[in-house]
Amino acid sequence: MNKLWPLFFMFWPVVAIVLFVIAPDMNWWFPSPAMSPLGQQIDNLFYLILVIVAVTFIGTHIALGYVLYKGLNVGSGKAWFSHGSHSLEMLWSIAPASILLFISLYQMDVWMSFRVKSHYPKDVTPIAEVTARQFEWRIRLPAPGKKLSPIPQADDLYTVNDLHVPTGQPVLIRLRSMDVQHSFFVPELRIKQDAVPGTVIPVWFECSAKGEFDLTCTELCGWGHYKMRGRVFSETEAEYQNYLINLQKEQQFDGTSTTEAAAE
Amino acid sequence: MTRTLLLYSLILLACGCGRRPAQFSLSSATLELSDAAQDVVREELTAAFGTPESLVAWQALPVDFGTVDAVVENVADSSAEVKLLSAVGSDFTARGLSIAPKPATESGDVETAPTEPSAATLITVPVTEATFKQGEQVALVGEHLRNGRALYHRHCVHCHGVSGDGNGPTAQYLTPRPRDYRRGLFKFTSTTVSVRPSRDDLHRVIKYGVPGTYMPSFMLLPENETREIVEYVRWLAMRGEYETKIVVPMQSDFTGNPENRTAASEAAEALKVFRESDLPGLVETAAQELSDDWSAAEDEGNTVLPKSSRTPSGPESIDRGRKLFLGEKAKCASCHGELGRGNGPSTEAFNDVPGKPGVKSDVPGLFDIWGNIIKPRNLTQDVFRGGRRPVDVYRRIHSGIKGTPMQAFGSTLTDEEIWDLVNYVYSIPHTR
Amino acid sequence: MLVSPRYLWLLTVALVLPGCDLARLDPGGGAFSDVTVSVRPVAVAKADSPETPTGADPSPGVPSGGTGSFSGVVLLNGTAPVLPPRVGKGASKVDPTVCAAEDAIPDESLVVSPTGGIANVFIYLDRKPSGWKGTLENSVPLDQLACIFKPHSLVAFANIPLLMKNSDKVAHNVQTFPSLNSSINASMPAGTTMETVFKKPEPKPFAAKCQIHPWMEYWTLVVDHPFVAITDSEGKFSIPSLPSGKYKFRIWHERADLLERAYAVEIKGGDAAPVELKFDVARFSR
Numbered sequence: 001m002n003k004l005w006p007l008f009f010m011f012w013p014v015v016a017i018v019l020f021v022i023a024p025d026m027n028w029w030f031p032s033p034a035m036s037p038l039g040q041q042i043d044n045l046f047y048l049i050l051v052i053v054a055v056t057f058i059g060t061h062i063a064l065g066y067v068l069y070k071g072l073n074v075g076s077g078k079a080w081f082s083h084g085s086h087s088l089e090m091l092w093s094i095a096p097a098s099i100l101l102f103i104s105l106y107q108m109d110v111w112m113s114f115r116v117k118s119h120y121p122k123d124v125t126p127i128a129e130v131t132a133r134q135f136e137w138r139i140r141l142p143a144p145g146k147k148l149s150p151i152p153q154a155d156d157l158y159t160v161n162d163l164h165v166p167t168g169q170p171v172l173i174r175l176r177s178m179d180v181q182h183s184f185f186v187p188e189l190r191i192k193q194d195a196v197p198g199t200v201i202p203v204w205f206e207c208s209a210k211g212e213f214d215l216t217c218t219e220l221c222g223w224g225h226y227k228m229r230g231r232v233f234s235e236t237e238a239e240y241q242n243y244l245i246n247l248q249k250e251q252q253f254d255g256t257s258t259t260e261a262a263a264e
Numbered sequence: 265m266t267r268t269l270l271l272y273s274l275i276l277l278a279c280g281c282g283r284r285p286a287q288f289s290l291s292s293a294t295l296e297l298s299d300a301a302q303d304v305v306r307e308e309l310t311a312a313f314g315t316p317e318s319l320v321a322w323q324a325l326p327v328d329f330g331t332v333d334a335v336v337e338n339v340a341d342s343s344a345e346v347k348l349l350s351a352v353g354s355d356f357t358a359r360g361l362s363i364a365p366k367p368a369t370e371s372g373d374v375e376t377a378p379t380e381p382s383a384a385t386l387i388t389v390p391v392t393e394a395t396f397k398q399g400e401q402v403a404l405v406g407e408h409l410r411n412g413r414a415l416y417h418r419h420c421v422h423c424h425g426v427s428g429d430g431n432g433p434t435a436q437y438l439t440p441r442p443r444d445y446r447r448g449l450f451k452f453t454s455t456t457v458s459v460r461p462s463r464d465d466l467h468r469v470i471k472y473g474v475p476g477t478y479m480p481s482f483m484l485l486p487e488n489e490t491r492e493i494v495e496y497v498r499w500l501a502m503r504g505e506y507e508t509k510i511v512v513p514m515q516s517d518f519t520g521n522p523e524n525r526t527a528a529s530e531a532a533e534a535l536k537v538f539r540e541s542d543l544p545g546l547v548e549t550a551a552q553e554l555s556d557d558w559s560a561a562e563d564e565g566n567t568v569l570p571k572s573s574r575t576p577s578g579p580e581s582i583d584r585g586r587k588l589f590l591g592e593k594a595k596c597a598s599c600h601g602e603l604g605r606g607n608g609p610s611t612e613a614f615n616d617v618p619g620k621p622g623v624k625s626d627v628p629g630l631f632d633i634w635g636n637i638i639k640p641r642n643l644t645q646d647v648f649r650g651g652r653r654p655v656d657v658y659r660r661i662h663s664g665i666k667g668t669p670m671q672a673f674g675s676t677l678t679d680e681e682i683w684d685l686v687n688y689v690y691s692i693p694h695t696r
Numbered sequence: 697m698l699v700s701p702r703y704l705w706l707l708t709v710a711l712v713l714p715g716c717d718l719a720r721l722d723p724g725g726g727a728f729s730d731v732t733v734s735v736r737p738v739a740v741a742k743a744d745s746p747e748t749p750t751g752a753d754p755s756p757g758v759p760s761g762g763t764g765s766f767s768g769v770v771l772l773n774g775t776a777p778v779l780p781p782r783v784g785k786g787a788s789k790v791d792p793t794v795c796a797a798e799d800a801i802p803d804e805s806l807v808v809s810p811t812g813g814i815a816n817v818f819i820y821l822d823r824k825p826s827g828w829k830g831t832l833e834n835s836v837p838l839d840q841l842a843c844i845f846k847p848h849s850l851v852a853f854a855n856i857p858l859l860m861k862n863s864d865k866v867a868h869n870v871q872t873f874p875s876l877n878s879s880i881n882a883s884m885p886a887g888t889t890m891e892t893v894f895k896k897p898e899p900k901p902f903a904a905k906c907q908i909h910p911w912m913e914y915w916t917l918v919v920d921h922p923f924v925a926i927t928d929s930e931g932k933f934s935i936p937s938l939p940s941g942k943y944k945f946r947i948w949h950e951r952a953d954l955l956e957r958a959y960a961v962e963i964k965g966g967d968a969a970p971v972e973l974k975f976d977v978a979r980f981s982r
Binding site for chain 1: 475481652694
């Protein structure tokens with residue numbers, strides 16, 4: 001065997017590791033640090049799995065390299081013959097299985113806190129009903145001071161594409177779809193939930209800092225899927241209430257009031 | 265081997281390669297004229313509006329084409345080197361634009377250059393008419409038009425079509441169909457009956473979309489971009505109206521229908537006379553009318569504003585509104601149905617096919633002016649296409665919806681009656 | 697041989713290449729193509745004499761030899777079809793107590809007298825004679841009674857208000873569909889009147905309808921001169937006071953569209969001989 005083959009096969013895993021190491025500096029990593037506590041937990045899980053996989057990767061590739069190198073010097077002659085090794089088979093079945101079992105049990109509480117209603121934060125408040133539609137996000141809010149009702153109320157406020165939420169508290173949106181499947185994806189908060197027509201899915205999240213986050217649709221829904229975007233504005237409670245009051249004034253503009261020229 | 269190569273060459277030829285530049289289309293009325301007359305119309309339209317690849321900024325139109333101030337540095341035979349005056353100008357700002365003399369300010373004098381030209385923005389511009397001297401202040405015309413065209417082709421063309429005829433590639437799959445701009449009629453406006461939409465009306469539709477239709481909200485585009493799209497849409501609407509104003513007077517004499525045509529030689533002579541003596545007058549009148557019509561839309565006197573504030577909603581107001589809805593004066597129920605479901609008796613009648621009076625349609629229902637079946641709004645669905653603010657609903661009732669059977673009730677109902685109707689309409693989705 | 701592996705690569709290339717139009721890599725619609733903008737100034741080169749008449753009306757100039765009238769009768773060549781009524785008696789779904797309550801609503805799109813005279817035919821000049829200066833009178837008002845527009849055809853004059861009345865017991869609506877003017881869509885409750893103004897002359901008569909009662913229809917021609925006539929129930933018409941000269945009249949009916957594009961008439965200081973215009977019944981089929 002040509003001496004360069006082991007080098008060739010060892011070169012690429014080294015490149016892969018180097019790319020991973022420099023990725024955050026090249027901006028090939030997460031769009032931003034997780035901006036929600038749950039997102040932070042998800043990132044931690046990600047790093048845990050990354051470490052486990054990295055160790056396995058490096059270990060197996062060192063073994064591969066050793067075997068390839070050793071194989072260089074094997075001339076003609078009798079090959080070593082093995083009937084299989086029962087203990088080895090047990091080892092490499094039980095070890096990965098227990099690692100996977102560990103991961104699945106370890107992540108379960110994070111998964112349940114996002115996906116299982118009974119594990120939602122106790123104090124989460126529904127603030128909006130977000131209806132995905134080709135190709136925008138229609139948002140229904142309760143009037144300031146009132147609670148969101150599942151049945152549209154006469155004084156509800158409506159807006160499109162811009163979702164305002166208060167910072168630092170868990171909020172819940174009722175996710176619906178008007179036509180086909182969409183998916184509510186806020187990458188910086190690390191949340192993603194499909195909007196399925198015919199269902200109302202409660203989605204909760206908590207923004208840990210003020211900011212403006214991208215909301216994108218992440219389930220192919222038609223020709224405009226690529227531009228189905230919105231924004232999530234995370235603001236202080238006072239700013240949030242102010243926003244609701246201004247939205248109400250704007251929506252009640254009857255052409256004569258002098259206080260609000262609205263966004264004409 | 266040769267058979268294979270032949271087959272594959274055929275496949276290659278059939279698929280084709282290369283770009284096909286966008287082209288403006290002619291309206292169906294124009295296509296009914298004789299071929300020679302169509303050529304005349306096409307030539308005039310191209311002279312006045314250009315093609316999507318080489319636009320023409322006709323300064324007689326009330327469109328903000330966008331100007332970039334510049335100073336002439338060098339003049340050659342057919343080009344001139346100019347320096348942009350604005351500090352934020354870049355090489356792209358002036359790409360493709362043409363020079364025009366700087367328009368005089370209101371005092372009648374041309375302003376002297378207030379600032380030093382920025383050093384990095386020396387560009388070459390073709391010069392066709394007029395001569396320019398070194399140091400003369402000029403304007404590069406067409407920035408908003410060029411940007412609007414690029415944005416329109418990126419975001420709007422697949423539904424609304426290259427000519428704004430509402431017949432882009434996606435349009436065939438949509439109900440309701442995208443707006444055809446070429447009549448200058450837009451449904452959700454703040455202006456009175458028979459006035460064009462204002463820039464703010466169009467901007468509002470682009471920004472908030474039209475709920476219940478396929479028109480999405482473009483709120484995420486920056487405002488300067490949506491304003492440029494508005495200018496381009498107005499420009500396309502003017503192009504469509506201009507075409508009608510030129511073609512309608514030609515329809516009787518230059519039709520393509522062989523039965524009604526005069527002998528070919530006579531027609532050629534008549535067309536020549538038309539082109540030389542009638543067409544310039546038509547062009548001038550059309551430009552003047554377009555300018556008047558679209559400028560009137562910006563006039564605040566033409567904005568529909570209620571004279572009295574909205575009556576607060578309550579059982580009495582809603583009851584009065586319901587009586588008006590079902591009553592004789594407004595007859596809302598004849599189209600919208602007694603429960604507001606959009607299934608009134610008028611929707612069961614067989615109306616004439618639009619454009620062919622007297623020819624009954626196969627299907628019952630009302631038609632809009634663009635020739636599509638249109639259903640009266642189902643008010644139980646809580647969807648307000650033109651906006652859900654009280655002033656928006658007021659405007660729909662007061663001035664009707666242009667191009668549709670929805671009439672204007674402003675002259676027959678008082679403000680208080682309209683507010684009662686508005687309150688009733690708001691209450692319909694929330695009552696059983 | 698065509699699908700042997702050796703040539704499959706050729707097939708792939710042949711199919712893929714046309715799709716790889718590198719110049720078209722911009723995001724759809726030619727949005728990033730290079731666009732130029734040229735400027736067209738406000739003033740467009742004018743012709744020498746914009747008043748030179750062409751086409752339908754080559755009248756030579758200011759009348760010098762007096763006036764005359766152009767009159768005649770429009771007849772149908774053939775048997776008039778019997779048209780079923782638009783709404784049978786008592787068959788109206790909208791406002792049945794008023795519309796078609798006592799009589800069926802007739803189809804007025806082709807009204808022919810027993811002597812063969814066609815009513816509601818418009819005879820008009822395409823544009824006013826050059827050099828003509830005169831005043832225009834008010835036109836006949838439009839009325840709505842028993843869910844029918846009366847008259848079925850009328851002439852309106854540019855920039856002169858047209859009076860519209862609703863003498864009926866139910867609300868009606870008037871929606872016009874002109875070619876060059878702005879269309880209106882106004883509601884008219886019972887017993888009200890309204891005025892509307894058309895600013896520009898129209899090249900042909902246009903229809904107007906009531907959206908509430910879809911059979912209601914009438915036709916309007918907008919002109920800026922008085923040389924227009926509509927045939928009466930006997931098919932007779934008369935256009936008086938035409939200045940001397942040669943004219944080309946358009947003759948139009950709602951079912952046949954343009955019956956005559958340029959009917960030549962000459963006035964020589966006196967009334968022209970009354971004409972009998974006959975048109976085949978086949979031209980009036982829809």
